[in-house]
Structures are given as C-alpha cells and as structure tokens.
Amino acid sequence: MSLFSKENGAVFTGPLNLNNPIAVQVLGICSALAVTSQLKPAIVMGLSVTVITAFSNVIISLIRKTIPNRIRIIVQLVVVAALVTIVSNILKAYVYDVSVQLSVYVGLIITNCILMGRLEAFAMQNGPWESFLDGVGNGLGYAFVLVVVGILREILGFGTLLGFPIIPDSAYMDNGGLYINNGMMTMPAMALILVACFIWVHRAVNKEENK
Amino acid sequence: MAKLNTNGNVYTIVYAAVMVIIVAFLLAFVASALKETQDKNVALDTKKQILAALNIRDCEDADAKYNEVVAPGDLNRDTLTAVVDGQEKLIVRVKGAGLWGGIWGWVSINKDGKTVFGTFFNHESETAGLGARIKDDQSFQDAFQNKQIFDADGNVALSVLKKGKEGNLSQEYVVEAVTGATLTSNGVNDMIQAGLKKYADVIKAFAGGETANIPEVEEYEKVATIDKPIEPTVEEMED
Numbered sequence: 001m002s003l004f005s006k007e008n009g010a011v012f013t014g015p016l017n018l019n020n021p022i023a024v025q026v027l028g029i030c031s032a033l034a035v036t037s038q039l040k041p042a043i044v045m046g047l048s049v050t051v052i053t054a055f056s057n058v059i060i061s062l063i064r065k066t067i068p069n070r071i072r073i074i075v076q077l078v079v080v081a082a083l084v085t086i087v088s089n090i091l092k093a094y095v096y097d098v099s100v101q102l103s104v105y106v107g108l109i110i111t112n113c114i115l116m117g118r119l120e121a122f123a124m125q126n127g128p129w130e131s132f133l134d135g136v137g138n139g140l141g142y143a144f145v146l147v148v149v150g151i152l153r154e155i156l157g158f159g160t161l162l163g164f165p166i167i168p169d170s171a172y173m174d175n176g177g178l179y180i181n182n183g184m185m186t187m188p189a190m191a192l193i194l195v196a197c198f199i200w201v202h203r204a205v206n207k208e209e210n211k
Numbered sequence: 212m213a214k215l216n217t218n219g220n221v222y223t224i225v226y227a228a229v230m231v232i233i234v235a236f237l238l239a240f241v242a243s244a245l246k247e248t249q250d251k252n253v254a255l256d257t258k259k260q261i262l263a264a265l266n267i268r269d270c271e272d273a274d275a276k277y278n279e280v281v282a283p284g285d286l287n288r289d290t291l292t293a294v295v296d297g298q299e300k301l302i303v304r305v306k307g308a309g310l311w312g313g314i315w316g317w318v319s320i321n322k323d324g325k326t327v328f329g330t331f332f333n334h335e336s337e338t339a340g341l342g343a344r345i346k347d348d349q350s351f352q353d354a355f356q357n358k359q360i361f362d363a364d365g366n367v368a369l370s371v372l373k374k375g376k377e378g379n380l381s382q383e384y385v386v387e388a389v390t391g392a393t394l395t396s397n398g399v400n401d402m403i404q405a406g407l408k409k410y411a412d413v414i415k416a417f418a419g420g421e422t423a424n425i426p427e428v429e430e431y432e433k434v435a436t437i438d439k440p441i442e443p444t445v446e447e448m449e450d
Contacts, residue, residue, distance in 0.1 A: 014234045037340075066226070068217050068218060068226050069217065069218055069224040070218065070223060071223055071226070074227070075227075077232055079234075082234045082238060084239075085242075086236050086238070086241050089242055090245065092252065093245040093249045093252065094248070096253075096254075096256060098371075100256075114333060157340065170267060183340050183341070183391070184339030185340075185370070186341075187338070187339070
C-alpha cells in the first residue's frame with residue numbers, strides 16, 4: 001500500500017470536514033472556548049494539539065503490540081502527558097508571551113478528549129504512518145475551528161486581528177463614530193454560541209453526506 | 212513480540228516501570244535543557260513590566276534599556292530606583308488579590324515623593340475584556356500619572372474608585388475604576404494603598420534624598436539618561 005493511497009487520503013481529510021472532531025464528534029470543546037478570545041493563542045493551541053495528536057498517535061501505534069491490555073489507557077496517558085510537558089516547556093522557552101496567554105490550557109491538552117479518542121480508536125489498531133495522518137488530520141480539524149472562532153471573536157470583541165487594528169479608529173463611539181466593540185465576544189460563553197453556529201452551518205452544508 | 216504474553220502480571224509491572232523511568236529521564240532532560248532560556252524569558256518579561264511602570268513601553272531591546280535606566284540589583288526586590296530623563300524615580304512593587312487570582316504591579320514615584328510617575332499592573336486570571344483591562348488597557352495605567360499619593364496628614368489617599376463614589380476626596384487622588392470590573396478595581400485599590408503604605412518611609416527617604424534603598428551616587432553616574440520623552444503612539448495605546 002503506497003504512502004498516499006486513497007484510504008490514507010481519507011484518513012487525513014475525514015477529520016478536516018465530515019468527521020471534524022469539534023463539529024461532528026463534539027470533542028475538545030472546553031479548550032476551544034478558553035483559548036479563542038484572540039487569534040494568536042488559538043493558532044498556537046491548534047498547532048500544539050496537532051503536534052501532540054500526531055506524535056502520540058505515532059508512538060502508541062509503534063508500541064501498540066507490546067502494550068499490556070489492562071494498563072493501555074495509562075500507557076496512552078503517560079505518552080500524552082510526556083509530550084504535553086515537552087511542548088509546554090518549548091513554548092515557555094521560545095514563545096513566552098503566548099505561553100502566558102495559554103496558561104493552564106496547554107497542560108489541559110492532556111485531558112482533551114480528541115487525543116485519547118484517537119489513540120484508543122485509531123492508533124491502537126493501525127500502523128504508524130496511518131496513525132500519523134490521522135493525528136495530523138484531527139489536530140488540523142480542531143485547529144481550523146479554533147481559528148475560525150478566534151478570528152470572529154478577535155475582530156468583533158477587540159476590533160483587531162493578530163493585534164493589528166481592523167476597525168478604523170474613527171468608527172468608534174469614543175471618537176464620534178457609531179461602533180463599539182462587543183465585550184460579550186471576549187467571554188467564553190460567546191465561543192460556545194459561535195461553535196454552535198459553526199456546527200449548525202457545517203451540518204446544513206453537509207446535509208447530503210450525513211444521511 | 213507476538214510470542215510475549217502481554218497480559219501477564221510480571222510483564223505488565225515491568226512494562227509500566229520501564230516506561231515510567233524512560234519518560235522521567237526524558238522529561239528531566241528537556242526541563243533542564245530549556246531551563247536557562249525559560250528563566251531568561253521570565254526575567255525579560257519582568258524587566259518589560261518594570262519599564263512599562265516607567266512609561267517606557269514597546270522598546271526594541273528591553274534588556275539594554277532596563278540596564279540603562281534602572282539601578283542594578285535583584286529584579287524581584289520591592290523597591291527599585293531608576294533615572295528617566297535625568298530625573299530620579301522610585302519604583303515600588305505592589306501585590307494584591309483580584310477577583311479570580313493574584314494581581315501585582317509596579318508604581319513609579321517622582322522625586323518629590325508625592326506624585327505618581329507611571330504604573331503597570333498585571334494579573335493571573337482576571338476576566339478578559341473586563342478585569343484584564345488593568346493590564347491590557349494602557350489608559351487605565353496612564354490615568355495614575357501625576358496623581359497625588361499622600362493627603363495632608365501623610366496617609367495614603369490615592370484610590371481607584373467608581374465614578375460618583377469619590378465623596379469628599381479631591382480628584383487629584385482618584386483614578387476611575389475599570390467599568391464592569393468593580394471587584395478587580397477594588398483589588399487594585401487595596402493593593403496600591405497597602406503597598407504604598409508599607410513603603411511610605413522609603414518614599415519619604417527617597418524624597419529627602421536619603422539612602423534607604425537608593426544606590427550610591429557613583430552608581431548613578433554610570434547610568435545614561437534617555438534623550439527624549441517617550442510618547443505612546445495611537446497604536447500602542449490600543450495594545
């Protein structure tokens with residue numbers, strides 16, 4: 001079987017759309033609410049989760065035949081926890097300001113249901129390469145939703161994108177305009193509503209396939 | 212591998228033990244390899260915060276600027292001295308409690324020992340867009356500039372109050388609280404009052420030109436001064 005066969009393609013693209021971890025499986029919601037008030041932390045969180053799902057999937061897949069069945073969940077947790085700790089340390093060393101913004105949520109990647117779900121459902125039964133694709137696909141599927149929500153919340157809540165002002169200064173109420181930033185958008189509750197809207201649109205667009 | 216009985220007790224225990232030892236060594240290695248860089252980041256971040264309290268924001272090389280302006284010594288001491296535009300400033304570190312977690316900051320004081328030069332506040336986990344504005348909203352921090360600290364009796368009078376709650380307190384002592392973040396603002400109020408009260412003697416000694424925590428004169432000669440005052444641009448105000 002070639003590396004980029006049709007089956008492997010489906011493994012990779014499935015979680016990006018029809019089997020999206022957030023929109024369809026509704027996993028990993030809590031971190032999606034917490035880190036999406038601005039775009040930059042959303043991107044870093046999405047990439048961190050992608051790296052961790054991909055590599056934990058590969059590692060578990062490589063050792064899947066040696067793992068004692070009774071402690072397999074513990075083994076999976078140890079692998080994920082080790083990777084999360086490494087990523088968290090790297091973020092602290094090289095992108096300190098972002099790691100401050102993400103605060104506890106990097107550590108909480110360990111409890112992200114997407115990871116354990118993929119390890120248990122996919123990596124335990126499949127080879128390393130397929131597991132890698134599955135991990136990257138699921139991570140990117142998660143990252144995509146985070147980025148969409150992050151863009152909307154940052155523009156509507158702060159009037160900026162990646163820190164650059166989008167809404168012209170003159171439009172603001174303070175300067176005689178009519179516009180005011182929506183403070184609601186900076187609250188986690190608004191992320192829940194946006195994710196729900198995302199799921200709604202996603203289901204409406206993909207009606208045919210779901211039947 | 213296939214011939215191993217992966218369900219046996221001995222195998223399971225040995226497997227778990229070996230795995231934990233490998234992971235422990237790996238994590239210890241990563242943590243110690245990156246520790247130096249992380250500590251540098253933390254120190255640089257602290258320096259940036261102290262500089263912000265001196266109204267020096269977004270400078271290119273915070274490390275160099277800090278060494279230029281602030282008297283050398285431990286970053287984490289409670290009172291520091293600095294020279295900005297040839298003017299001596301005293302920086303008092305304050306710590307307190309916000310709504311959800313700890314808050315802290317630095318208040319820099321003019322040589323007269325009475326007026327605030329600049330402030331910077333930070334927080335652990337205040338609500339984004341509300342309490343977090345004590346850190347994000349520069350106009351809140353700038354509102355402290357030139358406010359009076361002590362009343363006629365020498366007590367700390369500088370307060371953070373909601374509009375209309377000033378009572379008899381003169382406007383020169385009052386900074387308006389962050390809208391929608393009353394509890395965080397109260398925390399800032401308590402924090403600066405407690406912190407400034409604690410170091411009132413140091414502030415008085417500083418104004419009197421005495422050496423409380425203030426470096427010797429020779430040390431001052433080494434530090435250069437900034438050429439022009441730093442005016443925050445519109446973009447910086449929005450950060």
